[in-house]
Amino acid sequence: MEIKIMDWIHDIFDDAPLAALFLTVAFGYIIGKLKIGKFILGGIAGTLIMGVIIGQLGIDIPNGIKSMFFALFIYAVGFQGGPQFIQSLNLRSLNLLTSSFLMTVAGLACVLVAAWMFNLDRGSAAGLAAGGLTQSAIIGTAGSAIQALPDASAAQKQIMETNVAVGYAVCYIFGSLGPIIIVSWFIPMIMGWDIRKEAVALAKKMGGGNAALEPGQFDAVRRVNTRFFNVDANCKALGKTTLEVDSDLDFASVEAIIQDGDKTEFTNDTVLKEGDIVAITGRIPALEKSNGYFGKEAEAPDEMQLVEEHRELIVTNSEIAGKSLKDLRDNLPTEKSHGIFITGLKRMGHALPLVAGLQLHKGDEMELTGRPVDLNRAQPHIGYKITAAKVTDFVFFGFGMFIGYLLGMISFSIAGVPMTIGTGVGCLLSGLFFGWLRNVHPHFAALPSGASNFLRDFGLAVFVGVVGISAAPSFVSSIQQYGVKLLLLGACVTIIPQIVVFFISYYVLRVKNPIEALAAVMGGRSANPGFAALLEKAGNNTPVATFTITYAIANIFLTLWGPVIIGIISTNPTG
Numbered sequence: 001m002e003i004k005i006m007d008w009i010h011d012i013f014d015d016a017p018l019a020a021l022f023l024t025v026a027f028g029y030i031i032g033k034l035k036i037g038k039f040i041l042g043g044i045a046g047t048l049i050m051g052v053i054i055g056q057l058g059i060d061i062p063n064g065i066k067s068m069f070f071a072l073f074i075y076a077v078g079f080q081g082g083p084q085f086i087q088s089l090n091l092r093s094l095n096l097l098t099s100s101f102l103m104t105v106a107g108l109a110c111v112l113v114a115a116w117m118f119n120l121d122r123g124s125a126a127g128l129a130a131g132g133l134t135q136s137a138i139i140g141t142a143g144s145a146i147q148a149l150p151d152a153s154a155a156q157k158q159i160m161e162t163n164v165a166v167g168y169a170v171c172y173i174f175g176s177l178g179p180i181i182i183v184s185w186f187i188p189m190i191m192g193w194d195i196r197k198e199a200v201a202l203a204k205k206m207g208g209g210n211a212a213l214e215p216g217q218f219d220a221v222r223r224v225n226t227r228f229f230n231v232d233a234n235c236k237a238l239g240k241t242t243l244e245v246d247s248d249l250d251f252a253s254v255e256a257i258i259q260d261g262d263k264t265e266f267t268n269d270t271v272l273k274e275g276d277i278v279a280i281t282g283r284i285p286a287l288e289k290s291n292g293y294f295g296k297e298a299e300a301p302d303e304m305q306l307v308e309e310h311r312e313l314i315v316t317n318s319e320i321a322g323k324s325l326k327d328l329r330d331n332l333p334t335e336k337s338h339g340i341f342i343t344g345l346k347r348m349g350h351a352l353p354l355v356a357g358l359q360l361h362k363g364d365e366m367e368l369t370g371r372p373v374d375l376n377r378a379q380p381h382i383g384y385k386i387t388a389a390k391v392t393d394f395v396f397f398g399f400g401m402f403i404g405y406l407l408g409m410i411s412f413s414i415a416g417v418p419m420t421i422g423t424g425v426g427c428l429l430s431g432l433f434f435g436w437l438r439n440v441h442p443h444f445a446a447l448p449s450g451a452s453n454f455l456r457d458f459g460l461a462v463f464v465g466v467v468g469i470s471a472a473p474s475f476v477s478s479i480q481q482y483g484v485k486l487l488l489l490g491a492c493v494t495i496i497p498q499i500v501v502f503f504i505s506y507y508v509l510r511v512k513n514p515i516e517a518l519a520a521v522m523g524g525r526s527a528n529p530g531f532a533a534l535l536e537k538a539g540n541n542t543p544v545a546t547f548t549i550t551y552a553i554a555n556i557f558l559t560l561w562g563p564v565i566i567g568i569i570s571t572n573p574t575g
Contacts, residue, residue, distance in 0.1 A: 013059050020059045024050045024465040025458075044136050044464050045172050048165065051468020052475045059469050066466040070140035071427045073459030074559070075404055076452045077137065078431020081552050082363075082439065093549050096520055099505040100550035103524030104557040106497035107133045111565060114489045121573040122146065123160030124482055126565050127167015131486075132493030133558055134175040135526055136460060137424065139164055139467060141562030144408065144422030152572050159573040162471040163482065170483055171490025178494035179530025183518050184537055187502060191514070198514040199538035203353065224341050224369050226255060226306060227287050229294035231276040236293050243268035245278075246338050249290060252282025253339040255308075255371065261301050268338070279306055281339065281370075310343065311375050315364040316383035316439055326356035339374035343367050347548045353541050363439055396434060396445035404430035422563050428556070498525060519543035523550025526558055 013020040028047025107129065115125040126142035129135070146152070146160050188195055231237055237245055242254040256279035257266045272278065277298050280290050291297065315321060320328055325342065344367030345352045345360075352358060360366075366382065368375055379385065408426030438445040468475075502521050505511045511520055515538060522531040523546065531551075534543050 013054075013057055017059050017061045018065075020054055020057070020469065021061060021065075021462065021465050024054050024469065025461045027054075028461070028465065042176070044460060045169070047461050047464045048169055048468040051465045052165075052169070052472045055469035055472025055475075058473065061466050061469055063470075066463055066470070067144070067423055069459045069462040069466070070143075071401065071404060071423050071459075072455045073463060074137060074140065074424050075401060075427040075431040076447075076456035076459065077555065077559075078428045078433075079400075079435035079438070079447055080431075080449075080452055080456070081555060082432040082435025095505075095509040095511055096516075096546060096549050097553055099501060099509055099511060099520045100524040100553040101557060102504060103497055103501045103521070103550075104554055104561065106501050107493060107525075107558070108561045108564065110493045110496050111561075112568060114493065115565075115569050115571070118485060118489065119571060120482075120489075120569070121160060121163060121571045122149075122566050122569045123163030123573065124167050124486065125569045126160075126562055127164040127169075128171055128486060128489055128493060129167075129558075129561060129565055130164065131168040131171025132175045132490040133525065134172060134179075134528075135555075135558040135561075136168070136464065137428075137555075137559040138562040138565075139168055140463060141422055141424035141428075141559055142566050143467070143562075144424050145563035145566035148411070148422065149566070149572075156572045159474065161467070162474045163573065165467050165471040166475060166479055166482060167486050167490075170479065170486045171493070174487070174491050175494045176527075176529045178491065179498065179522060179525055179527035180533045182495065182498045182502075183522055183527075183530045184533045186499075187518060187521070188514075193514045195514070195518070195534070195537040196539050199540050199542050202513060202515045202542045203355065203540050224281065224343060225284055225287060226279055226281045226308075227290070228258075228277055228279050228298040228300050229290060230296050230298045231272050231274055231278060232295035233274050235295045237272050237278070238274060240272055241268060242266055242270050242272070243338070245272065245293075249280070249282065249293065250286055251341070252280050252286035252290060255279045255281040255339060256306055258301055258304070263304070277301070281306075281308070281341075283341065307372070308370060309372050309375060311368050311370075311379070311385060312344075313366050313368060313379060313385055314383045314439065315360055315362055315366055317381060318362070320382065321360055321362045324357050324359050325354065328360070337378075340368055340370045340378050343369045347545065351541060352544050358545065391446065392448065392451050393444065393446040396437075397447060400430050400434040400445070401427065403433075404428075425560055425563060428559055432556070515543050516546045519546035520550050523547040524554050526551060526554040 025047055028050040029043040030046070031049060032043035032046030034046075111125055111129045111132070114120065114128060120128065123142075123146065126138060126146075130138035130142070142164055143161055146157050146164075149157065152160070184195075187193070229237075236248070240248075242257075246253050254266070256263050257270065257272070258264070258277040258279070259273075259275070278294065279300070280287060280294075282290075323331075329337070342354060344365075345354060345358070346365040346367075347361060347363070352364075368378065368382075370378075404427030405423055406426065407429055408423035410426070434445045434447075438447070498521055501524060502517065505520055506517050511517045515534075518534055519531070522534055522543075531543070531547050534547075535541065
């Protein structure tokens with residue numbers, strides 16, 4: 001009976017191999033949600049494991065599907081990271097950029113040394129890098145480079161691609177756990193740091209700091225509110241214009257004036273008269289001070305409506321990029337800042353603390369609260385509305401992918417070593433350019449965040465699923481041959497670069513603040529689990545700004561190391 005069921009399943013997958021692929025993704029993400037303590041395997045690693053299991057049935061999936069979905073994934077990564085990557089290339093962040101780059105180079109060096117000392121073939125070395133450095137994109141860029149090798153047979157290429165998957169699977173778990181151990185225990189122990197204490201101190205230095213929110217959580221504290229006050233004969237507001245009131249009330253503005261029970265239109269020159277009721281919108285502390293500035297607090301008139309809007313903008317204006325929130329507030333004329341409040345800020349998907357010392361970058365997502373008329377006035381000076389890009393610009397998307405494939409065809413040699421850019425790196429570079437273009441010229445190259453997130457996540461999931469299914473026939477034997485050795489080497493590749501580069505960053509590059517130093521290590525390692533552990537220990541989101549800068553650099557260079565490893569390592573497997 002069991003044999004008949006297996007034959008039936010095999011026949012289905014033989015006739016519809018893509019059904020097996022979608023099943024692999026589904027079960028892979030189910031496995032990825034399983035927790036062992038605080039460790040979560042993740043959907044990508046889970047998909048690879050399921051691909052190997054389902055692939056034992058001998059499923060044949062066209063290789064073109066694998067390359068296409070990886071190209072879509074890597075283009076989306078480049079598109080999303082383009083603005084932040086370009087913005088990070090400045091002198092103000094030079095020490096952090098250097099730290100991140102050194103981390104990627106140290107990781108590459110460890111992989112190359114391990115490959116030479118233990119005579120690893122090209123595929124095993126690339127898999128060691130992908131798993132030990134937890135950079136899934138290396139699987140794709142290395143795979144493209146393997147297929148372009150002129151000195152390897154088809155059988156050798158197949159073995160090497162299998163070994164990439166094996167190395168990734170064997171080294172990935174400790175590659176994820178290692179940074180958590182380093183950032184939450186090892187470095188704080190040897191340096192004598194209390195992470196929570198240091199995070200509180202940094203937040204105080206910057207002017208604030210809030211706890212990072214988990215998925216599904218929200219901040220119940222209202223930062224901006226509206227209250228109504230009487231204008232009486234003895235209050236300070238009497239006889240002043242609305243612009244003068246805005247100047248006197250820091251972080252609060254006149255939003256409406258009610259005369260004889262009706263809302264009246266007003267300008268910056270409108271004078272407040274006795275008997276008026278004013279609606280004041282602003283931050284809670286500023287509103288508390290308004291009690292002494294106006295008369296008694298009043299109730300809103302019946303059926304009174306004051307429409308305001310939360311609007312998300314992408315920062316594109318070079319004049320405000322690089323300025324701190326304090327600089328922006330201090331140098332902005334009252335007539336321009338009237339009625340506008342910054343209520344949120346994100347960078348590469350991470351919420352940033354709204355603290356005085358935080359510097360704005362191009363590509364930041366800024367949430368503003370205020371009346372539509374005030375937001376419309378401010379928007380051209382900041383950037384473009386996120387919701388403006390609801391439809392993908394398929395003209396530029398098509399050209400972007402086309403250029404990526406063309407770039408991937410470029411081949412050259414370094415010191416006599418043949419190198420091929422490959423489709424993965426080509427699409428990454430194209431994505432970076434078009435992401436930057438979208439940032440500079442918001443009317444071109446639209447790719448909504450929902451669409452780019454889908455391309456990124458689903459593209460990688462499908463690609464890894466195909467890798468697992470294709471590698472399945474020889475996966476077990478490769479594990480038996482290389483498993484223990486790769487596991488130990490992966491631990492070295494994970495741990496050594498972090499420790500070495502941390503001390504270089506701290507003592508040579510002078511990244512002295514403990515939170516920034518640890519965040520730089522996690523960002524340079526592209527270690528999302530380690531960063532999550534750091535956020536938990538910190539209790540606020542002060543590590544986010546440093547992590548995003550270093551993470552953007554690391555993602556680019558770690559991805560580029562795939563073809564570099566294949567080009568430098570010359571050992572092919574026998575077969």
